[in-house]
Amino acid sequence: MINKSSLCQQAVDLLKKRIISHALAPGQRLDEAALAMDLGISRTPLREALKILSAEGFVHIKPRRGCFVAELTPGDLEEIFPIMAMLEGRVAHEVAIKATADDLKRLAALHEKLEKHAAGHDVDRYYEVNYVFHDALQELAGNRWLQHMIGDLRRLLRLSRHRSLKLEGRQQESLAEHRALMDALRRRDAAAAEEIMKNHLLAQLVALRSMAARQEAA
Amino acid sequence: MINKSSLCQQAVDLLKKRIISHALAPGQRLDEAALAMDLGISRTPLREALKILSAEGFVHIKPRRGCFVAELTPGDLEEIFPIMAMLEGRVAHEVAIKATADDLKRLAALHEKLEKHAAGHDVDRYYEVNYVFHDALQELAGNRWLQHMIGDLRRLLRLSRHRSLKLEGRQQESLAEHRALMDALRRRDAAAAEEIMKNHLLAQLVALRSMAARQEAA
DNA sequence: ACCTCCTAGCTTGTATACAAAATAACGCAT
DNA sequence: ATGCGTTATTTTGTATACAAGCTAGGAGGT
Numbered sequence: 323m324i325n326k327s328s329l330c331q332q333a334v335d336l337l338k339k340r341i342i343s344h345a346l347a348p349g350q351r352l353d354e355a356a357l358a359m360d361l362g363i364s365r366t367p368l369r370e371a372l373k374i375l376s377a378e379g380f381v382h383i384k385p386r387r388g389c390f391v392a393e394l395t396p397g398d399l400e401e402i403f404p405i406m407a408m409l410e411g412r413v414a415h416e417v418a419i420k421a422t423a424d425d426l427k428r429l430a431a432l433h434e435k436l437e438k439h440a441a442g443h444d445v446d447r448y449y450e451v452n453y454v455f456h457d458a459l460q461e462l463a464g465n466r467w468l469q470h471m472i473g474d475l476r477r478l479l480r481l482s483r484h485r486s487l488k489l490e491g492r493q494q495e496s497l498a499e500h501r502a503l504m505d506a507l508r509r510r511d512a513a514a515a516e517e518i519m520k521n522h523l524l525a526q527l528v529a530l531r532s533m534a535a536r537q538e539a540a
Numbered sequence: 541m542i543n544k545s546s547l548c549q550q551a552v553d554l555l556k557k558r559i560i561s562h563a564l565a566p567g568q569r570l571d572e573a574a575l576a577m578d579l580g581i582s583r584t585p586l587r588e589a590l591k592i593l594s595a596e597g598f599v600h601i602k603p604r605r606g607c608f609v610a611e612l613t614p615g616d617l618e619e620i621f622p623i624m625a626m627l628e629g630r631v632a633h634e635v636a637i638k639a640t641a642d643d644l645k646r647l648a649a650l651h652e653k654l655e656k657h658a659a660g661h662d663v664d665r666y667y668e669v670n671y672v673f674h675d676a677l678q679e680l681a682g683n684r685w686l687q688h689m690i691g692d693l694r695r696l697l698r699l700s701r702h703r704s705l706k707l708e709g710r711q712q713e714s715l716a717e718h719r720a721l722m723d724a725l726r727r728r729d730a731a732a733a734e735e736i737m738k739n740h741l742l743a744q745l746v747a748l749r750s751m752a753a754r755q756e757a758a
Numbered sequence: 759a760c761c762t763c764c765t766a767g768c769t770t771g772t773a774t775a776c777a778a779a780a781t782a783a784c785g786c787a788t
Numbered sequence: 789a790t791g792c793g794t795t796a797t798t799t800t801g802t803a804t805a806c807a808a809g810c811t812a813g814g815a816g817g818t
Binding site: 328329330363364365366367370386387 | 770771772773774778779780
Binding site: 546547548581582584585588604605 | 801803804809810
């Protein structure tokens with residue numbers, strides 16, 4: 323058993339995974355007794371886990387009425403993406419100033435992977451590496467609170483299965499934006515890096531809108 | 541008794557107050573049994589409350605070692621203020637665009653109160669109204685997620701008793717910045733409003749720094 | 759005298775049992 | 789048949805009891 327942490331923490335981790343993977347559907351009611359039985363634990367640690375998930379926005383607890391998996395409306399996305407754009411823009415800004423030549427090399431290596439997966443039309447791996455890339459940037463920015471807030475929002479965004487890269491042409495755009503970002507970082511142009519990152523996020527929002535519109539039409 | 545909510549929620553609210561007011565000192569260990577006894581509840585709802593407070597950053601839970609009141613280091617302030625500056629800047633931006641003439645009148649009324657308390661050297665009331673003013677702005681911006689995140693950070697900041705307005709001259713500066721903000725809002729100059737608000741927050745950070753330096757010297 | 763190991767206690771983590779409130783089901787009256 | 793009221797059941801909220809890990813203090817050895 324690698325898992326030596328508390329049952330509460332284990333429950334938090336597992337439920338997050340299930341919520342993000344939509345094994346637990348948005349809006350679904352969570353029955354404490356049934357869920358506890360399913361996880362093989364008692365209600366006490368499970369309830370503590372649900373309180374944590376509630377504070378982090380994954381579920382909503384309606385007093386005396388139960389616990390429900392959170393759902394993100396299109397309106398939420400419209401509100402969250404601009405915030406993310408600001409925060410990640412700030413990250414890019416800091417990285418442009420702080421990163422060492424070595425750091426930039428590591429980023430470049432990740433970017434190369436992105437190019438490769440894009441060329442191979444491997445959307446899943448592209449997403450994966452993209453995540454790692456953004457994560458690495460946050461690490462380099464070295465602002466723990468910024469990192470914390472972005473992390474919260476990122477996890478939340480995953481509640482909605484937005485896969486905007488599936489929109490034709492979007493992956494190429496995304497890649498071009500990443501290229502421009504790497505350029506700005508190498509030039510140590512903080513203002514440009516921030517602006518590019520901002521627009522990168524906002525472009526994702528635009529892509530999501532058109533996907534939603536397309537789905538609406540169908 | 542107006543208070544009909546769960547014991548857990550009551551505990552959360554009360555503990556927040558105690559932590560913010562420093563009735564519970566930063567770094568202090570919270571003994572579950574003793575605290576539960578003190579609050580007149582059992583450990584079960586108290587533990588749920590502590591989990592929530594932990595997720596919101598008010599306390600840190602070290603597994604099997606206990607729960608400790610969080611403390612903000614000067615480093616944390618240096619990280620948080622720039623984020624706040626961005627977020628509140630964004631709020632100002634949105635308000636400049638969205639606010640109706642009526643909204644602006646309400647804000648102006650609040651600003652008048654600020655001027656009055658400043659003239660009367662009533663620092664406490666100035667802080668109070670200042671809080672209401674910023675809160676009103678967030679309301680007008682109408683971005684619930686932005687509001688949520690700013691709210692979290694604001695409460696966190698109150699962990700450190702930073703009273704930068706006590707620095708001589710700072711209150712007058714603060715007032716001037718508020719005046720400039722109102723001007724920009726009336727002119728519907730979103731970019732200017734955003735910039736002014738950003739600098740308003742960053743100026744607070746600078747004031748805090750010099751207070752810390754002064755305290756260091758003493 | 760100091761370090762180590764072991765034990766005793768205290769504190770956190772978990773399970774179960776109980777209380778209270780909300781939902782569902784049933785019967786009655788219209 | 790339908791709507792309302794009452795009761796039964798389910799489910800959340802809370803308390804208590806139990807298990808397991810950490811801390812501290814003392815005994816024994818070097």
